[in-house]
Amino acid sequence: MTTTAPTPTTSAPPRRSFAWRGLFLRLHFYAGVLVGPFILVAALTGVLYALTPQLESWVYSDQLRVPVSSQQLPLAKQVDAALATSPEGTLVAVRPAPEPGDTTRVLFSEKGLGESERRAVFVDPGTGRVTGDLVVYGSSGSLPLRMTLSQLHRNLMLGEPGRIYSELAASWLWVVALGGLVLWITRARNSKRIRTHGLLGVWVLVGALFLSATGLTWSAYAGENVATLRKALDWTTPSLKVPTGGGDHSEHGEHSSTGTSYGDVDTVLWAARSSGIDAKPLEIGLPAESGGAWKVAEIGRGWPTQVDSVAIQDGAVVSSVNFADYPLAAKLTRWGIDAHMGVLFGWVNQLVLLLLGGGLVALVVLGYRMWWKRRPTRGFGRPTPRGQWRKAPRGALIGLGLGALLVGWFVPLLGISLVVFLVVDAVLGRRAKAA
Template identity: 30%
Template sequence: MSDQTLRGGRGVARSDAASTDLYRAVWRWHFYAGLLVLPFLIVLSITGGLYLFKDEIDGIVHADLKRVEVRDPSNRVAPSSMVAAALVAHPGKAVKYTDPITSTASAEVTIKTTSGQNLAVYVNPYGGQVLGSLPDRGTVMWTVRYLHSLKYFGTVTRAFVEIAAGWSILLVGTGIYLWWPRRQSGGVLSIRSTPNRRVFWRDTHAVTGIFVGFFIVFLAITGLPWSNVWGGKVNEWANGHNFGYPAGVRVAVPMSDEHLGHVSPTTWSLEQAQVPETARHAHGAEPIGLDRAIAIFDGLGLHRGYTVAIPTSATGVYSASVYPDDVAQQRVVHLNQYSGKPLIDMSYADYGPLGRWLEFGISVHMGQQFGLANQLFLVAVCVAVVVLGVSAGTMWWKRRPTGSLGIPPAPADKRVLRGLLVILIMGGILFPLVGASLLVMLTLDWALTERTRSVA
């Protein structure tokens, strides 16, 4: 045998060893990412899948409050009369009025009661009868939304949603590498064997993952704007200066210290937008009143179902905001409460490029932008994520040695980790909470590796 043949054989062996080590490294971190992320992704998929049909489900569960019988339009009562009826039933101060979005929908009056609680009171617009009330944001789908964001469990727990979103991107990236065809005839786009064999669950996991991986990344990125740390910082940067309004909106009106997110439903892009102040345009001028304000908003062509924040002080404004399924029809208008003059009128077209992109992504994320097709497609993605979690758990259970966690073996040559670690660190810098969790995982991985060596 010649020296050249020997050198060629050693080169192939080194290449195979390096390939094996890289595969082990990627597999090991894919396992860690799945261990950390999949339980959260399953919860997010179930709650998110339900929230896609928020209007439909709320309409059924709260039909006695939200649905009314269509009558002669001439029987409709003025908004101020509906507010008055709500205040008779629940004394306090009216702070918001929500226009019925359809002819079969009730109006909603938000009242700050004498006990300090915000109450949503539902009123029949055809006769002014009070249908009932719920705590503000007290519908069943608001409960699902808070479960989806883990809001019920405090700030620290909510941070795990941000961590899960960042790690899910890593999970998809490493999953694509592990899926990549390596001379196998099945498990790429087809599923082999039967459910009693591990290869069935491996193929189910791999094939499902390759079809929905892109959409998992999309949902992670479009969900991150609502996160505490990353979302909050990006929101500040995206809104720029100029009182937090999107680029292109320049107004010379006095501004209050109140933010739009505190007084009315709003989008992510406008959470930090400050609300303008109003001033009497003449000595002794009287406010125009809610009915006149509603007439002005209708004349400006706002989409039905808009919410009006009612001024509660002499310098307050009537603020109407609406965020329908079509993001192009999002709009916020502030009126001088004495003259009725629009102080600020902005829409989706006024958002900066990042704001428009994120708002469109959020609308798709929530199943709104493309109607029923959007909802059904995302339900399929949510089901696929649950399948990924179940198949991963089953596959691990069938593979793991007795009495062991079954962590994939560490690479023999640690140098193969360098490139992977660079990618992980870059992701950690971009997403701070993911970076912090990465340090914890690296420490645990090092400890496990050292423990394995000492036992061996």
Template identity: 30%
Template sequence: MSKNTVSFYNLAWRWHFYAGLFVIPFMIMLAVTGGIYLFKPQLDNLLYSDLMQVRPVGQALTADQQLEKLKLAYPQAGVSQYLPPVDAEHSAQFVASLDGRKTNLFVDPYSGKVLGTQDAQNNLQAIARSLHGTLLIGTFGDRLIELAAGWAIVLVVSGLYLWWPRGQGLRGVFWPRLASRGRLFWRDLHAVTGFWGSLLLLFMLLTGMTWTGFWGEKFADVWNRFPAAMWNEVPKSDQQARSLNTAADQTVAWAVENTPLPVSDPHAAHKGHDMAGMSAQGGQVALQQVVDIARERGVVPGYSITLPADATGVFSIAVFADDPRNDATLHLDQYSGKVLADIRWQDYGLVAKSVEMGVVLHEGKFFGLLNQLLMLGVCLLILLSAVSGLVMWWKRRPQGSFGVPPLRHDLPLWKTAVVIMIGLGLAFPLVGLSLLAVWALDWLVLSRLGGSKVVAG
């Protein structure tokens, strides 16, 4: 056995151990919160049926009449978004600042009655999504999640190297030896579930990485390209559409996050534009007119309308559809109602289309309940792999120590794994930097502290 063979196996073993030690708490959290968010439609209808469901009675009020009723009930509410009813049996929803909190207010579109309120950042789905994306601690949490996802990819690659069949037959490789006991049982459970779940886990990790604040944003800047001519005649602000998304809620699709937000012309109302449909407040077009434009342009139900935040802001119609081919993002001048931008699936590039398709599959939205159950299965595989990995480490840890379990040395050098590891470090900068840091720490300190004695299989 050559020295460099043992050395590389040593390194792969340590990387797998360190990656697991760091990643497992995050993976458990991501699996649990992801499992909750997968069933958002069912859970929302179950938990908030009194807020979301209505009985159709007569003719529905216009969006402006609904807003007026809301203002009568909550005159202090600063409304920022309107979500029209998705069908005749669902309520309308307004998002507003109320008593210093971002609040969802549900309105019966037939009577105008406010059905109730919900803290927009402190409900089950909002908390699950925020934990999933930022650990509820903003940018620092986002970077930790990104680092954990990157290290999870290292975990999968190093795990496949350690799993690689070595002529011992199919048992313990492709299916667990269920009759075994103790450490061997847990080893098989960990290795076999890890193998069968590896491709799905990589899919989940890579599609999730596109939403991260550092790597995801850089990836979007490189691959999300739209024809420059789309914006030639459009007055643009210094903000991007991603500013409409928050940790707790998604408004626009990933593919359009890096597109510029247009601005409205405050003088449009005085330039001879048709004043029909404009509200009495500063010449702003009526909310119902924005709804009508969405309908005329074939925007599918489930869209939101973000209201202008200031005198130069725009109305933004956006739907991140279950089928990304129905995605739509429109920006309207708040004074003239002119459509300044209208971005659809056909405008996306190949990479953007692939990412959007991957994201809706990741979220269990594309082919209904079957998609949800498949992704739930992945979440359960992640939990099983994490728990079995912890148990296996506990059983093999050095006596009286929390260090690296004893090493085996019966694997050949898998050069492809080395190339993949280097590639991962280059593709994901946070992972690459942390790999260098861990390697330096391991070489300078940890490898000299014992607990890594090489043993035979």
């Protein structure tokens, strides 16, 4: 009795829309394994930084808060009180108390301080009592705790070499996030199964892209390219023209250690308020030399953003820059940076960053858990075989390669680390084949 051999069955060819899936899976998997630690550290330190406004208010309450007084001393008298403590350095600026119960900050430049650091002497505006002095950092006036957490997030307290870690995290975060989105979409179409890792990745996708883009704007290498591009497209932030010299102010009051008068500080503040500088938090910068112009700048980073500034000379406004006149790209940059720092929308902004940072931490932990459970030593074999690029259409593959070259040039650490990964992977592949 003869039997008819069964007709061999062939599986349907993969749909063209899924031809890239293996390549994306391999890239997402290995990028996650290699860059995951950097993203994890950046997320954890970012969460800590987002909590600093409340932490600062608690830790430095003695310096920041005083009993509310019905009357305030003139700013010049408050500067006198700060100078009476004989601080080292040069008087450079004054930040009047923004709210009742807050202290005034009298700022000094000082030898031995780092870049963008100044010494702040805190003065009770009602009594002139000095409540302490601390080193502050940057235009935000960060106190030591926030400054430490900022440097931890930025460079792990390792200086410029440490910035490589945060730039690597920002450079790869958008790649991992978009690759994960492709995998989630294709998995949902094929199997109708949505894993916790993938679903969580979709929820934090927009935030991850935002953190990646804003983080790269002030990174060491990609940040330079971003600045060059903004300048070429005229997207830079307008700068205030502050005249120097041109007058003798010796009759207006006492002077700082550079000979610059600070006795006019109250008159300058009145002139600035009259010209439309109405934000409560502001900084009054003393002239760089006798007879030069004062700079009064709003430093409100919340919503609505208040960062107008004016230059005042001989009691009159000689130049000004208004946020309303910024180019749209400059406004978006300002808002992006402030939202990244958690100050744009107050506690709501902080809450979003806490949830986003927690989501990124969970994604990294879940990703490593998935890898650990399916690691090759448990008999699952290589999770994604080499050669996935051969399955993609050639024309599209060429376009992808050109795009990778362009992005790798604009984001150097992404390009360099991608080349290193490809070289190492090729070497390991040759060894495996030879074995």
